[in-house]
Amino acid sequence: MYFREGYTKFPYRPSNGSEDCQNPTPNAGGIDLVNHPEKIDEILEIAQLPELKTTLIELNKPDSPFITLGCSHWIGKYDNSHFSYIEFTFKDAKIANNFNFLVQLEKDLHLFFIEKLTTGFTKEQRDSYATYLKDQVQVYFRKIQYQDDLELRNLLGLEFHFQDRQMVDFHHKALRHFLTQYLVLPL
Structure with missing residues (x-):
């Protein structure tokens, strides 16, 4: 996990987005999907990633402990690789600020x-995937102010970088299953 610079207040303003890709889309800004789930289709970056869209829907449900803050999907301008990220925090600032918990997560x-x-993989294939995963899936954090809360909280971001769109979307699906079905929150 590493520290990454970026916006420090949610919601953040819309912008032009990145032009250094094959699929430039405007940045819709920080959309509050917890209180306005109907705005999900304003996020143009999710058009090619149905699992990312489902993840955003699931993580922002009223009974979910999560709040999503941002996401994107770009196709590399020169190598056709796919890069995507999702940023989220916890509704409970105490959980969001429990750094030991975040490292364990x-x-x-x-x-x-x-x-x-890697079910069905040989040991060699599994070890190869584990090594590959370290480079292709990165986790970062930074402090943000969520809406008008006075207490800052940690944002977590997960970056996926794979050669094809299906693999990126597959990892968004796996992330969703991990967060909604396997993750145990601290008391």
Whole structure:
């Protein structure tokens, strides 16, 4: 897990987005999907990633402990690779600011990917995927102010970078299953 600069207040303003890709889309800004789930289709970056869209819907449900803050999907201008990220925090700022929990979440997520996504692999294939995963799935954090809350909280971001769109979307689906079915929140 590493620290990454970026916006520090949610919601953030819309912008032009990145032009350094094959599929430039405007940045819709910070959309509050917890209180306005009907705005999900304003996020143009999810058009090619149905699992990312489902993840956004699931993580922002009223009974979910999560709040999504941002996401994107770009196709590399020169190599056709696919890059996507999702950023989220927890509704409970105490959980969001429990850094030991966040570090453990990252470790558990990587183990989950290896265990669940390599069923039927040989040991050599599994080890190869585990090494590959370290480069292709990155986790970052930073402090943000969520709406008008006075207490800052940690944002977590997960980046996926794979050669094809299906693999990126597959990892968004796996992330959703990890967060909604396997992750145990601290008391």
